[in-house]
Amino acid sequence: MRILLTGHGCAPNMGSEPGVTWNWAVNLAKNNDVWVITHEYFRPAIESYLDAHPTPRLHFTYVGRLGRWDMLRLPSLRGIRLHYLFWRHRVLKIARELDEQHDFDVMHHVSWNTVSSPPLLWRLNKPFVWGPVGGGQVTPVALLGGYGLKLPSELLRTLRVRLLHLSPSVRKATSKAAALFSVNQETANILRRAGASNAPLLLDVGIPRHILDMPLLARPLEGPFVVLWAAIIEPRKGLSLCLEAARLVKVPDVKFVIVGDGPQAAAARRQAQRLGIEDKIEFRGRIPWPDLQMLYRTAHVFLFTSVRDSYGTAPLEALAAGAPLICLDHQGADVHLPDDVAVRIPLGGPRAIAAATARAIDNLAQDRGRLAEMSCASRRYAETEAWDSRAASMQRHYASLVRNGGKPLQSRPSAARSSAVLRAAIIAPKV
Numbered sequence: 272m273r274i275l276l277t278g279h280g281c282a283p284n285m286g287s288e289p290g291v292t293w294n295w296a297v298n299l300a301k302n303n304d305v306w307v308i309t310h311e312y313f314r315p316a317i318e319s320y321l322d323a324h325p326t327p328r329l330h331f332t333y334v335g336r337l338g339r340w341d342m343l344r345l346p347s348l349r350g351i352r353l354h355y356l357f358w359r360h361r362v363l364k365i366a367r368e369l370d371e372q373h374d375f376d377v378m379h380h381v382s383w384n385t386v387s388s389p390p391l392l393w394r395l396n397k398p399f400v401w402g403p404v405g406g407g408q409v410t411p412v413a414l415l416g417g418y419g420l421k422l423p424s425e426l427l428r429t430l431r432v433r434l435l436h437l438s439p440s441v442r443k444a445t446s447k448a449a450a451l452f453s454v455n456q457e458t459a460n461i462l463r464r465a466g467a468s469n470a471p472l473l474l475d476v477g478i479p480r481h482i483l484d485m486p487l488l489a490r491p492l493e494g495p496f497v498v499l500w501a502a503i504i505e506p507r508k509g510l511s512l513c514l515e516a517a518r519l520v521k522v523p524d525v526k527f528v529i530v531g532d533g534p535q536a537a538a539a540r541r542q543a544q545r546l547g548i549e550d551k552i553e554f555r556g557r558i559p560w561p562d563l564q565m566l567y568r569t570a571h572v573f574l575f576t577s578v579r580d581s582y583g584t585a586p587l588e589a590l591a592a593g594a595p596l597i598c599l600d601h602q603g604a605d606v607h608l609p610d611d612v613a614v615r616i617p618l619g620g621p622r623a624i625a626a627a628t629a630r631a632i633d634n635l636a637q638d639r640g641r642l643a644e645m646s647c648a649s650r651r652y653a654e655t656e657a658w659d660s661r662a663a664s665m666q667r668h669y670a671s672l673v674r675n676g677g678k679p680l681q682s683r684p685s686a687a688r689s690s691a692v693l694r695a696a697i698i699a700p701k702v
Contacts, residue, residue: 272303272669275375277362277390278382279355281309281331283320285560286584288382289313294477295381298662300329306369308362311335312345332369334361355388363391370395377669384475386458387431389440393447398672400450403475405581407432407458408602410507413620414578418506425506436464449672454581455603474607476584477658478591487593487650488568490643496525496636499570499594501563501585502577504533509576509599511542515625516574518546522636525551527574528566532557567592571642572635574628575604582607591653595645597631599624611648 276299278292285293296307309317311333321329336343337357342350366378377398380390385406393399409429410418418425435441445451445465452473453459462470498517502508510529517527529539529552536554543552558566567573573589575598582603586596590612598604600615608615614631616624635642 272376272666272673273373274299274303274305274669275308275366275369275373275378275392276305277308277366277378277380277392279310279358280313280382281307282313282316285316286563286588290560290584291382291476293317294479294658295379295662295665296329297326298659299666300326301659301662302666304328304330304373306330306332306373306375308332308334308365308369310345310358332365334358334365337361352388355383359388359391363394366392367395370397376673379665379669382475384454386435386441386461387438389444391444393444398449398669399447400669400672401444401448402450402452403454403473404452404462404470405454405458405475405603407435407453407461408455408579408581409433409457410579411601411618413618414509414624417509417511417578417621421506432461436461438465441465449675450668456606457602458581472606474582474587474603474656476582476587477656477661478587478653480657480659482564482588482591483650483654483657485568487646490569490571490593490639490646492639492643494524496522496632497570498525498527498572498574498597498632499530499566499589500527500574500576501530501566502583504529504531504536504539506535507577507579508533509578510535510539512576512578512621512624512628513574514539514542514546514548514552515621516628516632517543517548517551519626519629520551520632521629522633525632525636527552528555528570529553530555530558530563530566564588564592567594570594572597572632574632575599576624576628577602587653587656590649593646593650595635595642595649597628597635609648609652612645612652 276296280289281292282289283293292309296305299305305328314333317331341354343354375397377400378392379400380392384402384404386404387406409432410425415422442465445462445467451462451467451470453462453470454475459470459472500513504510540554543549567589573594573596575586575596577583580602596613598613598615600617616627
């Protein structure tokens, strides 16, 4: 097949959005001719990798700065939202030109997949796949206090998300999509209210096969208990909940490793000092993606405190390395994660969440046998989310769309069903 993928970020050996686009591309290019439209910033990393690992069926086209007004200067994200709104139009123009040359069978927008800014590929009258789409989740009211001076903008975002189902662009993209997937139930609800007959659940992240081929390391049964937290340090990631939990942990010799940087990094360090937990906390700052994978392999648990997230790359990468999760019970984690790989913390106020998180850490630190069982279960679950398997399944889905003339398949199951059943039903193996 001839497939066009669009993703704002794309790079090898990275997580988050660049890793999502890259892994779709390289895995689909094993059996298809794949073209990718992405941002110019990622060109050096892509070309360097392809020089060392030639992939003849994989082709890239780059979109750079859009004009003098464009403030985006990656890796800084300042100005990215305005940039992205216009980036979609530039992508549409390039996609039309490429389609005239190559006559694509399928066009799939794989990232940045936010429901608030739909892609425009549907205008080209080719089978158009959108998703998995996220961005429909909002911060629980009880946790809005963690935003501080950013609270007004978060409240405005919440209002905007509540009204997204009325957006003409969302309704148009929804109606024109031959296939449409949602990351979490919150986004699925918006898409259905916008007119989608179905918006089945599917994770927007996966695991590269080479990570799953690495042997699972057994965690020590004695000694320091390592809790890993990794994300951009900004209000929606909830690092303050992690630090409050660190204060309340009763088991001795628990070490919290904090990876990441961001606008609240300095405030987080001050909070650790104010709470008197400097001896428990190790701030690592931003580190390369391969180094983070090694930290996953040695941590006992991964603490995911995001108060607003579609799902997140880091949790799945941690599970692949055998680090079970402690996470809030909402926004993707509530539907995708099996019970034997995660301790879900019920939603409530910050104090209740921090206390429950501390108890979960204490319990696992004192029951290393249970932790070992969860570690093995975490790897087993991650193996069901390998990128190569997902790309092969999506290819079969593309083929079904093409055979159906690009019309939406009527057999898509309800998004209310469990994620395991959905994965099997949406992209079932060819018989």
